[in-house]
Amino acid sequence: MTVAIIDYGSGNLHSAAKAFERAARSMEDPQAIKVTRDPDAVYRADRIVLPGVGAFADCRRGVDAVDGMLEALTEAVRVKARPFFGICVGMQLMATRGKEHVITEGFNWIGGDVVKIEPRDESLKVPHMGWNTLDMVREHPVLERLPLGPKGRHAYFVHSYHLNAANEADVLARADYGGPVTAIVGKDTAIGTQFHPEKSQRFGLALISNFLKWKP
Amino acid sequence: MFKVRVIPCLDVKDGRVVKGVNFVDLRDAGDPVEAAIAYDAAGADELTFLDITATHENRGIMLDVVRRTAEACFMPLTVGGGVRTVDDIKTLLRSGADKVSINSAAVSRREFVKEAAEKYGEQCIVVAIDAKRVKRAGGSDRWEIFTHGGRNATGIDAIEYAQEVVSLGAGEILLTSMDRDGTRQGFDLPLTRAIADSVPVPVIASGGVGNLDHLVDGVREGHATGVLAASIFHFGEFTIRQAKDHMVRAGLPMRLDP
Numbered sequence: 001m002t003v004a005i006i007d008y009g010s011g012n013l014h015s016a017a018k019a020f021e022r023a024a025r026s027m028e029d030p031q032a033i034k035v036t037r038d039p040d041a042v043y044r045a046d047r048i049v050l051p052g053v054g055a056f057a058d059c060r061r062g063v064d065a066v067d068g069m070l071e072a073l074t075e076a077v078r079v080k081a082r083p084f085f086g087i088c089v090g091m092q093l094m095a096t097r098g099k100e101h102v103i104t105e106g107f108n109w110i111g112g113d114v115v116k117i118e119p120r121d122e123s124l125k126v127p128h129m130g131w132n133t134l135d136m137v138r139e140h141p142v143l144e145r146l147p148l149g150p151k152g153r154h155a156y157f158v159h160s161y162h163l164n165a166a167n168e169a170d171v172l173a174r175a176d177y178g179g180p181v182t183a184i185v186g187k188d189t190a191i192g193t194q195f196h197p198e199k200s201q202r203f204g205l206a207l208i209s210n211f212l213k214w215k216p
Numbered sequence: 217m218f219k220v221r222v223i224p225c226l227d228v229k230d231g232r233v234v235k236g237v238n239f240v241d242l243r244d245a246g247d248p249v250e251a252a253i254a255y256d257a258a259g260a261d262e263l264t265f266l267d268i269t270a271t272h273e274n275r276g277i278m279l280d281v282v283r284r285t286a287e288a289c290f291m292p293l294t295v296g297g298g299v300r301t302v303d304d305i306k307t308l309l310r311s312g313a314d315k316v317s318i319n320s321a322a323v324s325r326r327e328f329v330k331e332a333a334e335k336y337g338e339q340c341i342v343v344a345i346d347a348k349r350v351k352r353a354g355g356s357d358r359w360e361i362f363t364h365g366g367r368n369a370t371g372i373d374a375i376e377y378a379q380e381v382v383s384l385g386a387g388e389i390l391l392t393s394m395d396r397d398g399t400r401q402g403f404d405l406p407l408t409r410a411i412a413d414s415v416p417v418p419v420i421a422s423g424g425v426g427n428l429d430h431l432v433d434g435v436r437e438g439h440a441t442g443v444l445a446a447s448i449f450h451f452g453e454f455t456i457r458q459a460k461d462h463m464v465r466a467g468l469p470m471r472l473d474p
Contacts, residue, residue, distance in 0.1 A: 014312045018287050054337035124218070125418045125441055127339050127387050131219045131261055131471045150217060154471045156292055158314070158339040158387075177218055199292045199314060201256065203473065 001031040003212070004045035006090075008037060008062040008069065016051045016087060019198035023208040031212055039072035047212065048073065048082055051198075052089030056098030056114055056161065059089045060105070074107070077190055084190040085211050088159060091185060091192025095163045110187050111166035117159070119178025127160045132175040132195075134183050140172045142191055142210040143184070146203065148173060153203040155183065155195035162194055189216045219471040220435050221261035221442030222459055223420060224449045226251055228297075229268045231277040233450070249284045251450070256289040258456040261471060263289070264317070264390070264444060267297030279311045286312020296344055296390070305332055309340065317342035317390055320363040322381055323370055333385025342420075343386040347374035347407055348394040359407050366394040374407070375414050382415045389415060390444065393423040400426025400447075408438030420444050428454060428462040435468055 003024070005017050017035050024031045034041060042048055050073070052059045063069055077084045086094050095106040098114040106114070117128055131154035136143060147153050157175065163182045165171050172191070173184040185192045191211065197204035227234050228248045252263055263285070267278045275298065282295055295308050296317030305316045316336075322329050322343050333341045346366055347359040359374035378389055391411050393404035403421045412419040421440035425431060425448055434443040448454050460470040 012286075012309050012312060012314060014283070014310065015286050015290070015314070018312075019290050022290070053340060054335075058337075123439075126416055127418070128218070129339065129388060129418050130221050130441065133217055153473050154219060158292075160338065160387075175218075196292075196314075198290055201290050201473065204290055 001029060001046045002044070003031050003033050003047040003049060004042045005033060005035045005049045005051065006037070006042060006063075006069070006073070007035050008059075008066050010052045010054060010059050010062050010089070012053060013051055016049065016198045019205060020049065020208055020212070023205050023212055027209065027212060037066055037069070039066065039068035042069065043072040043076050045076065046082060047085070048076055049085045049087065050090035050093065051087045052091075052093065054089060056089060056092055056100040057102055057104040059093060060098070063093070078109070081189045081216065083211065083214055083216055086190070086192035087198070088194060088196060091194055092161065092163055094185065094190060094192050096166075098161070100161050109190055110163065110170045110185050110192075112164050112170075114161050115164050117162050117177065117179075117181055121178040124178045127158055128177045128181060129158050131156055132177060134173040134175055136173050137171045138169065138186070140186050140191070141214045141216070142186070142207060143172060144210055146206055146210070154200070155193070155197070155203060156199045157181075157195045159194055163192075217469050219261070219469050220463065221420070222431065222456055222463075222470075223262045223264055223442055223444040224255050224260050224456070225264040225266060225422070225444050225446045226450075227266045227268055227446065228278060228281060230274050231281055234268070248281050249288065252285040252289050252293075255449075255456065256291050259460070259471070259473065260291065260456050261442070262292040262294060264294045264296065267295065269298070279307060282308060282311040282313055294342055294390075296342070302331055302335055305336060309336060315340045315342050315388070317344045319344040319346065323361055323363050323372065323377075326380060326384055329381050329384040329386055333387070338385045338387035341386055342388045342390050343381040344390040344392065345374060345378060345411070346392050346394050349404070349407070359410070362394050366397070375410055378411045378415050382417050386417060388417055389419045391419055391421060391440075396424025397422075399424050402426060402430035403434045403438055403440075403443075405433055405437045408434060408440055412439035418442065428459055431459055432463055432466040432468060435463070436466070
């Protein structure tokens with residue numbers, strides 16, 4: 001079993017790779033974590049992770065800049081139904097469009113736009129930077145045994161934009177930051193988190209483990 | 217619910233942890249990676265490394281510290297100190313830093329903040345501001361920016377500077393009072409509040425923490441969204457958990473995950 005973490009020049013792959021390696025080590029079936037920018041390796045992988053930090057348009061350009069990557073990714077996830085995990089901007093790219101500074105096309109796997117968060121409470125700062133609890137919207141295997149809700153565990157967020165999903169059924173969890181913020185999306189074999197599981201200590205590792213075990 | 221952050225800061229010189237008292241006397245307090253692991257386990261909300269290595273040759277040691285920390289700790293890590301170029305930011309992020317803090321380089325060339333934010337996103341660009349109260353003949357006091365560990369005056373107004381760097385793309389301000397740093401008298405609350413209320417991004421209060429009430433004051437009076445401290449944690453005076461429990465008792469929302 002191989003897990004491909006896509007390297008398209010965006011930010012901190014090291015942490016994501018290490019967190020997936022740590023989670024994989026504690027599992028029964030060994031899964032090899034491979035950071036790669038080879039579309040063929042992505043196409044052949046059993047699971048795919050798309051990290052992403054920075055601006056939506058930059059990340060989209062980064063994916064497009066690797067020849068054949070988008071085709072391999074789309075084929076693997078949408079046709080071969082491989083489990084996919086988008087992190088932060090990697091999750092936002094699953095949307096129809098990004099509206100950060102300019103309008104940019106997303107992969108359109110999840111209907112909706114990526115829009116600026118606008119907390120109603122003026123004392124709340126943007127970026128939404130720090131730890132927040134999650135409220136479950138829909139049950140999903142990747143959320144199994146994770147303590148959510150106001151008394152549950154926290155996830156680490158760093159973002160100013162979020163995916164405003166067109167279909168409620170695609171939202172698995174939200175956070176509250178002066179209004180609802182989309183925290184986890186899921187559709188078919190793809191999930192995505194706005195927060196950084198690789199930076200969310202034990203909670204993040206537990207979520208990654210669930211993803212690695214998930215057999216959709 | 218969104219929580220207040222408690223952030224231990226480790227000053228690192230040539231790969232070893234030190235803590236400056238008013239940035240003069242340095243004491244060796246151990247291996248930064250070990251300290252980071254301990255803080256991760258203790259429930260710190262983020263970690264900050266400040267690289268005070270003077271020589272260019274030894275800066276590679278810091279990248280190794282960052283790399284080893286990111287392998288062992290799955291928590292947010294900010295690294296600052298000597299960040300002057302977009303390439304410096306790239307190597308730090310690639311080594312495992314989540315945020316990079318820029319200090320003097322932003323003072324001498326504001327556009328650097330913009331270039332950095334455009335390239336890597338505002339969320340990972342922290343501007344560290346060292347401010348000091350300056351008496352003005354015939355006028356009211358104000359806070360000005362100082363560089364080089366508080367030795368160099370710039371004459372730049374701290375509030376205007378904070379607003380400027382935020383408009384250029386700083387995603388967070390790490391604000392240190394040079395008057396309070398190392399004094400254990402608490403944050404400069406009027407300064408913290410003045411900056412926090414004048415920018416839309418999070419402000420981390422730093423400099424002067426001597427007891428746990430000071431942490432509460434930084435949030436409640438200073439309007440900071442996070443509080444940074446070093447010696448009260450490094451020398452075992454208080455644990456992260458004690459700090460958070462104290463802040464909970466004061467009514468602040470804190471993360472107490474096991």
